[in-house]
Amino acid sequence: MGVGLVHRAVAHRARTRPDALAVVDGSTRLDYATLDAAADAWAAGLTAAGADPGTLVPVLLPRSARLYVALLAVLKCGAGYAALDPRWPRERIESVLGQLGGPVLVTDSGETAEEASGKWFGPWPVWQPPSGFDEFANAAATHGASGFHAYDGPSDVPATVFFTSGTSGAPKGVVSPHAATTRLFTAEGPLAFGPGTVMLQAAPSSWDAFSLELWGTLTTGGTCVTAAEDYLLPDTLRELIDTCGVDTAWLTSSLFNLFTEIDPDCFRGLRGLYIGGERLSAAHVGQFLDAHPGTRLFNGYGPVESCVFATVHPITAADCAAEHGVPIGRPVPGTRVHVLDEAGRECPPGVTGELCVSGAGLALGYLGDPDLTAARFTAHPSSGIRLYRTGDHGLKDADGVLHFTGRTDRQVKIRGYRIEPEEIEAHAAELPGITHCVAVPVPGQLGNYDRLALFYTSAAETDEDPVLLRRSLSLRLPAHAVPDVVRRVRRLPVTANGKVDRSELLATLDG
Template sequence: MLFIKRFLDQVDEKPHLSAVADQLREITYEQLCSRARRAARVIAKISSEVMIGVAVNKSADYVVSVLAVHLLGRTVVPLDSHCPISRLKQMITSVDLSLCLVSRCQEDKLTDMLQASIRLIYIEDAIGEEDANDNAESTRSVEEEAPAYVVFTSGTTGKPKPVLMPYRALNTLIDGMAKATEPRGTTLLYASQGFDVSFQEIYATLCYGDRLLIVTDAQKKDLYALTEQLSKERVTRLFLPTSMLIPFVTFSLYEGVTLFDLSEVIVAGEQLKVTPIVRRWFKSHSRCRLINHYGPSETHVVMTCQLDNEPDDWPDLPPIGQLIAGSDAWLLDERLQPVATGCSGQLYISGRSLALGYYGMPELTSKSFITHPLTQERMYNTGDICVLNERAQYEYKGRHDRQYKVRGYRVELREVEVAVLASGLVDDCLVVASQLGLTTSLILYFTAPERGQDFSLSLHSHLAATLPEYMLPSFYRGIADIPLNQNGKIDTAKLPQVGGVRPRLSSNYVEPQGQLETLVCELAAECFGLDRIGANDNFMEAGANSFTLISMLAELRHVLGHSFRQTDLFEFPTPRLLCGNVQRSKEAPESKNSIASDTKRKLRSAAIHNTHGRMRGRHA
């Protein structure tokens, strides 16, 4: 069934139930639909363009905007305001966008850029006031092959690739997420606007009569605020990037937070790793299911694996799952011939979930979407190497090319290299992906005209203004030459090691002093995947990113019993500065963070002792 029809059925059946809640308001299904219909009529009067940009910040108005476009049977082009302006310009140009929905509370810098390029509609004006036509039918007939949304993925040319996903694919996904007769629940809208999972979160909720809860980006990045919202709002379903699962469960256990209402955690983006702390959390939340989803942007979700039985029996690396209805998979060799049972092959996907291709890129589309030589089906080359096990589940074994998932997003390493070379600061460069600490990290090796000069900070500044945060390298390393093997190909084995060993930083290594500094340095090294961190080392220079900083905050809050703010690691960016702030806070007479009893001191001392023991075990 058409997903937008499913939503309208819910409006008819449950008009007065809460549909969407954000920081400012909570609106019912009837109110949500009325606002979307008013906005749809405004869009229809102004333009007949198929592509409609949506640059509204994540809020109830963002959901209204998406619904309005889909009520018209048109295409949502989500524009995440957190992307650099230069990248947003590339996105707009790549799809010939001429109309965009924005909000009056948008940043002036973004609005000015959009206004200079395309026509704008303020969503507040489009929603307007209630009128007699609110209940008038505004849904247009929708062709299943029409594009429902565009997502942008990393590309080898240095420019984002616009993937056109049809209504057919989103219909298939939402049909596959049909609920049994379960109590009404609440789903968190966690994913960024430019991430395809956001459409899954919205429609898997609104098409089945549930409630969608929207959190701010600040709450999303602060595990304390996030878990508080999950508990307070009684969230039942949570979609998470795989790389956020371990920080999330670690914080929850350390803080002693039990999320009684949470019944489903769905992860996707990178290979799922089940660690002891993941098992421990799900044992303490026995009603909550862990579900692994798989699917590139060109197919969205095509496989799912629900981890049954006891958490102690879960595999360390679970399968990516079994096919959902409407999709087919093929494991083929380099000649597009089926591989033998139990052997690894390159994964190809066919069926109703396939994208239409890349907008304005016919050559790249024909290269990635090919015809099966036997069945003549159109299929997508995922580039993933997989094996089909005896339970008819696909197991991920690696990549065929230089695409990697970093914090849930696909990154084409060549795109980062193109951006580096565009800086004019280096002669040559190479980006590699490596599993360091808790996440997949990008390492940039570069050769520069002046070998005695370190361009790391200049390169980072250039890239931060060009690429989204998840594409930024965590480590920068100047080298004399890019190493080659006898065949003239790059020999990554000869690259100097980065990660595991403290990189060369702008400050010399300073030994930590005292128990507190030593603990913070060890925790930072553990989270960043390094052998050591000095007392005066800058966390960001040492390779920290948003995910490893979240993990570090969770560890620090647990071990020290101090209510760290999300901004503390930026305001006090070295272990010594951070420890100084903690000491000052504890010495303040009215500090709520001071340790007031012998019992608390003993508990924290035991926690510190246990943490030291755990770390020594990992580094051994």
């Protein structure tokens, strides 16, 4: 049996607790038996459409029960899925589809398969899932066997591809295996949700946080509750706590700060709240702990290359006064975090180095980019084990708790999204009228970056309209990567060593 397979863990729950509530999506309620039966039936259709073991299948559906079943069906085929955000610009979707080169696109466009196949990248074969679940509920009630034999091989095969910002301008695909997800939710770890847990699903499906919300729930026997709106608001969180019994949630630190400021009571009823994605605000954390002493608050840290979290820290009031901010904690099950100096040696406690991750959570690599894979996934100099070099700086204290201290490159987190300024610059440089440009993250009051500015020069005598330039970028980039400010300058100032003076550019924003 394929130990560590996502769909096998869900099927186990369907066998042992078939009537337990698995998914809530508005008026749609799926128990585990219905969820598994529907996924079996859809997997049979996908297999006939070419979704074979080892293939990568793009899925373009809005957040919904139908999306969850489609993803589970892809995994049952032995294929890996790439969940694409329908809000992405068409150019980005086409770029991603071109990289995947999969056998079929799963979508629900409301068109015929023939019409939909011509809408996207080339003559793409389309498979549209059925519209309802009643027939599968009946099959589940009679305990009918589907006859479909789900993939049952090793768990180190691709389960999903997460697309994130890339320095070349093209989205970067991170290929993650089943074991990277299932290792998170073992009984001895801080993410052992289990039956009775009711978790909010609000993250975009293209994020690895989506795996936390969906598979963290469904592989452990909990209930996944869908937030219908594209952007989570405090009122929505409050309503789903009150009406659906949501007791566990994940928020980026930016959203956590915002909710704490405008509606601190919206968290009432949660048993556990996971936050992260950026450095935490000690002031907001302290305010939350004072207001909600019965809610366990966790800081989760990890790059997408280690799927969701590499470390988790249960936050206490004392952490708000820590020298380097709220700690990022200790490794999750199946994961080790190494602090290495420039020579690749393990740093002693209290000494800062690069945070490198090893273990079952590591991605298989970057889709179609063996050079980048070889550069970022390397061998430990002494033990030879496979490492991912995060580019983050940090240290381990005398108690073995890890602390984040900064970055080694230009990559930043803004509103929880990983941003590569080079990606924005590459797209902007292709626009007519721009001769030189630089993307600069703008620091906020809390020490994080809260927006992105693009400064550019032009060969034309008249000003190009920055509004139009920003609109052009919105057709190429996902919404979170579109600069908040676009400004034309006569020149890009430089420092004494000839590098662009970003501080001088940021100073112009104060005017």
